[in-house]
Amino acid sequence: MNLRDSLKLYFVMGSQNCERSPVDVLEEALSGGVTMFQFREKGNRCLEGKPMMELALELQHVCQKYRVPFIINDDVELALKMGADGVHIGQEDESIGAVRKKLGDKILGISAHNVREAQLALESGADYLGVGPMFQTTTKNDCRPVQGPKVIESMRKMGIRLPVVGIGGIHSGNVHKVMEAGSDGVAVISAISKHPERTHTLFQGVQDSLLKSF
């Protein structure tokens, strides 16, 4: 599956986002249609060291079973050490050029909050952009001001064709707004980690929006 298709329903999760076993949540999410997964162990109560590594390996194993790309957030060394399919880094993380050198042709995702950051990420070799926050979110307490899907529309109007996922407060009730703005897919945390049984409804929402756009 090409990267643009893999970005349709991008589940981002760490143990801190789950009320029960993260492995069970991921298994249920993958069977519900998740097309790409990012391990984002971050914030208070997150695991570190050996427990974090063990969970990462278990989650990677589940992704391999479903043939879904397994991405690590922020920690490039961990991604290389465990043979992840790629990393996602933000504006304050390591420089894009330096990470691209370490990664070779693995997937490199970059957080972008405006057209300028998107243009820079494109020129520096990003494979996809995570753009947000789309809506109010309780998951990320240090996020930038809410932009809404119009920032994706602006990126497309400025000719940025790179694969894009919106992130931030997305659920089945607003997923169509992100897709109609020109996004290739959506990245979600709580909408799936708190309700993995609703994954298929979210996936259907993405699919319906894509069908309407043809």
Ligand SMILES: Nc1nc(C(F)(F)F)ncc1COP(=O)(O)OP(=O)(O)O
């Ligand atoms: N993890 C992420 N994944 C995406 C995705 F691509 F999945 F949409 N977009 C944005 C982020 C944010 O990453 P984080 O490390 O929390 O913050 P920062 O961007 O400040 O590094």
Ligand SMILES: [Mg+2]
């Ligand atoms: Mg980051």
